Amino acid sequence: MAKQSSEATNKDQGVLYLGIDLGTSRTSVTASNGVRETVASYVGYPKDVVARKLLQKDVLFGDEALEKRLSLDFYRPLAHGVIKSDNESAKNLKAAADLIGEIIRRARPRRDELIYAVIGAPAQASINNKEAILKAAKEHVDSVMLCSEPFSVAYGIDMLDDTLVIDIGAGTTDLCRMHGTMPEDADQITNTFAGDHIDETLAKLIREKHPEAQFSIQMIKSIKEKHSNVADNMPPVVVNFPVKGKPTPFDITDLVRTSCRSIVPPMVDAIGELIGTFDPEFQERLKGRVLLGGGGSQIRGLDAEIERQMYERLGGGKVLRVEESMYGGANGALKIAHDMPAEYWEKLR
Amino acid sequence: MSPFQSSLFKGSARDLFTPQQVQQLMRVEFDRSKRHGHPLVMLLIAVDRLAQLQDLYGAGLRDDVLRAVAGLVRTSSRASDALGCMLDDRLLVLTPHTPAEGAASLARRILEGVRAMSFDGLGRTTRITVSIGGAHSQTGRMELAFDTLLDVAEGGLKVARESGGNRYVHSDLYEFFEERRKREQRERERLAPPAAIPAAGAPPPVAPAAAAAIEVPGEAGDAPLLGAKIRELFGLGAGENELLARIQQEVVASALREMKAEIERALGERQSEHRREIDTLERRIQKLTQALGMTDAELKRALSQHSVDPGVASIYTSVQGLSSNDVQHELKKELMSKIFQANLELRKQISPGKSEQA
Numbered sequence A: 001m002a003k004q005s006s007e008a009t010n011k012d013q014g015v016l017y018l019g020i021d022l023g024t025s026r027t028s029v030t031a032s033n034g035v036r037e038t039v040a041s042y043v044g045y046p047k048d049v050v051a052r053k054l055l056q057k058d059v060l061f062g063d064e065a066l067e068k069r070l071s072l073d074f075y076r077p078l079a080h081g082v083i084k085s086d087n088e089s090a091k092n093l094k095a096a097a098d099l100i101g102e103i104i105r106r107a108r109p110r111r112d113e114l115i116y117a118v119i120g121a122p123a124q125a126s127i128n129n130k131e132a133i134l135k136a137a138k139e140h141v142d143s144v145m146l147c148s149e150p151f152s153v154a155y156g157i158d159m160l161d162d163t164l165v166i167d168i169g170a171g172t173t174d175l176c177r178m179h180g181t182m183p184e185d186a187d188q189i190t191n192t193f194a195g196d197h198i199d200e201t202l203a204k205l206i207r208e209k210h211p212e213a214q215f216s217i218q219m220i221k222s223i224k225e226k227h228s229n230v231a232d233n234m235p236p237v238v239v240n241f242p243v244k245g246k247p248t249p250f251d252i253t254d255l256v257r258t259s260c261r262s263i264v265p266p267m268v269d270a271i272g273e274l275i276g277t278f279d280p281e282f283q284e285r286l287k288g289r290v291l292l293g294g295g296g297s298q299i300r301g302l303d304a305e306i307e308r309q310m311y312e313r314l315g316g317g318k319v320l321r322v323e324e325s326m327y328g329g330a331n332g333a334l335k336i337a338h339d340m341p342a343e344y345w346e347k348l349r
Numbered sequence B: 001m002s003p004f005q006s007s008l009f010k011g012s013a014r015d016l017f018t019p020q021q022v023q024q025l026m027r028v029e030f031d032r033s034k035r036h037g038h039p040l041v042m043l044l045i046a047v048d049r050l051a052q053l054q055d056l057y058g059a060g061l062r063d064d065v066l067r068a069v070a071g072l073v074r075t076s077s078r079a080s081d082a083l084g085c086m087l088d089d090r091l092l093v094l095t096p097h098t099p100a101e102g103a104a105s106l107a108r109r110i111l112e113g114v115r116a117m118s119f120d121g122l123g124r125t126t127r128i129t130v131s132i133g134g135a136h137s138q139t140g141r142m143e144l145a146f147d148t149l150l151d152v153a154e155g156g157l158k159v160a161r162e163s164g165g166n167r168y169v170h171s172d173l174y175e176f177f178e179e180r181r182k183r184e185q186r187e188r189e190r191l192a193p194p195a196a197i198p199a200a201g202a203p204p205p206v207a208p209a210a211a212a213a214i215e216v217p218g219e220a221g222d223a224p225l226l227g228a229k230i231r232e233l234f235g236l237g238a239g240e241n242e243l244l245a246r247i248q249q250e251v252v253a254s255a256l257r258e259m260k261a262e263i264e265r266a267l268g269e270r271q272s273e274h275r276r277e278i279d280t281l282e283r284r285i286q287k288l289t290q291a292l293g294m295t296d297a298e299l300k301r302a303l304s305q306h307s308v309d310p311g312v313a314s315i316y317t318s319v320q321g322l323s324s325n326d327v328q329h330e331l332k333k334e335l336m337s338k339i340f341q342a343n344l345e346l347r348k349q350i351s352p353g354k355s356e357q358a
Helices: A005-010 A049-055 A062-067 A089-106 A127-138 A149-156 A195-209 A217-227 A253-261 A264-276 A280-287 A302-314 A328-339 A342-347 B003-009 B019-036 B050-057 B059-076 B100-115 B146-162 B171-191 B208-213 B223-233 B242-306 B329-350 B352-357
Strands: A015-022 A026-031 A036-040 A043-046 A072-075 A114-121 A143-148 A163-168 A173-178 A188-191 A238-243 A246-251 A290-293 A319-321 B040-047 B082-086 B090-096 B119-121 B124-126 B130-136
Touching: A015 A089, A015 A149, A015 A328, A026 A089, A026 A328, A036 A062, A036 A089, A043 A049, A043 A062, A043 A089, A062 A072, A072 A089, A089 A114, A089 A127, A114 A127, A114 A149, A114 A328, A127 A143, A127 B329, A143 A149, A143 A328, A143 A342, A143 B329, A149 A163, A149 A173, A149 A290, A149 A328, A163 A264, A163 A280, A173 A264, A188 A264, A195 A217, A195 A253, A217 A238, A217 A253, A264 A280, A264 A302, A290 A302, A302 A319, A328 B329, A342 B329, B019 B040, B019 B082, B019 B090, B019 B146, B040 B050, B040 B059, B040 B100, B040 B146, B050 B059, B050 B119, B050 B242, B059 B082, B059 B090, B059 B100, B059 B119, B090 B100, B100 B130, B130 B146
Parallel strands: A015 A114, A114 A143, A163 A290, A290 A319
Antiparallel strands: A015 A026, A026 A036, A043 A072, A163 A173, A173 A188, A238 A246, B040 B090, B040 B130, B082 B090, B119 B124
């Protein structure tokens, strides 16, 4: 935010705290004015003048961008959990900045309030990524801080001691060991066996078993979000895919189960590693407090499946789900923002 | 001079003359050519279907077209030629010391140059043509009078436009067309039924019985009157032989049929012309409605950008901070401090100078 001294002095009507969860798939905000918003992490810019005239907008976000993607230069700036640094790096950074600006606008801040924000950034975000996030956020808020995503999930539900937080996003699964202090690098493991991995696995399995079926990765994502399940007795999943233009039903129950289960073994490997390197005296307690958050925690039967595999490989374990998977990270970030002393905010302005 | 003309023709390198100036020049040049015996050519140029172009694509395109055509004529003619504008968006070129062949060559260059032009209107590329009427001060058979030179050029332009446009008609051709037109007119007059019966030597009136015997299918409008006139022309008294009565009957019926067909044809032409006009107007309405819709949407967008959301007020009126009643107060205090330190460190890495001040 371009701060003029007069503007700063005018901001005497209150303080708005924002907790932002910047995710690969969805970006969410919860605010101290009661606003809670989420937007799919897609950004699109009209490809040409014709598209601009048709869409009547300079930039589109979320599902609207996804729907109109054929007319757009389409970006998923946080794919794989970080701001992509490929040959379109500058454009991805701009898309990420616009996305942050949009989610802050959706929190509907008042012009006469101080705005302090905490952003849950991906654990493995690079310094460039963090700089881009801070720069984008500072355009819109008075002071901003970053914190680790899994830490904010744990902070949100006051599970700061001997808890193993698993944040299953679209691009990455972040595991973080909480032991009453700030987690360090050794307390965190990140892998890419997450939502996108399930999509790719499911697409591959369908392609192998039903080569005649025609589908896009967006269709697969929709199917996963609706039918994801790892239980042995899951309800049948019968979906229609076009075959040479004709909608044809396919039973993909087993394929959905297999693809959803594909993230569990690497997850249990990581759990085992974090538990195995923890103080032996507290390992049992850590196993009994595994906290599942993020969009991936909505997969039906996932907690039971992780418990089953933990039992087989680690001798037992107890998995809990975060109540609000979509806003778990944002709620925790909001709580951190609220608890942060005033002088810290002032020093970072 | 129309607003277009005043804006178009002023301030250019070689300004066009006004109609009055052109006429004055024409008189001077005409006198000079008569005195020295050198030829002089006048060309009158008009863009074909310019009104329809304006209807379809707006006045902007019309101005572009006229400006481009004037530019082409200007570059195609000599510096000593006089170029001017007439009312109704016609251009007038006066070229002294020019034989009829030279005028034809100039006209051909203009026709070809205009055919090669293209204009963008509402996303479509449009091509145009022009019609040119030419008058030469010394035709093969006679020397045209000063006052008729412009009339002849206008006549040539009229013939060129009525022949479909995109052509040049000079004075000789005009005479040819004029002669042909007169011949056709004479032919039509010969074939057409007489408009009035000569008073002198009028035949005796038709007997009521004979008139009643004539059956004319589909008589309407002027047809009864015409039938009566023809019957009057052929008027045969009662008791004439049947052959003549039958011939009379057939001639009358045939004439009425022809007349009816002619009326229908004329009506049909008028209707189709009206349909074309309606089509043109409907297309214009459609385009204007579309443009209005787009303008409306743009206005709404601009207005929406200006409407600022007042926002929703936070529940906090002051900066909060960790509550001392929190059961994990000490732990959280330490965590807050570590988060702050980590962020301070991050700022140092990003912009070392600024963080030192913090």
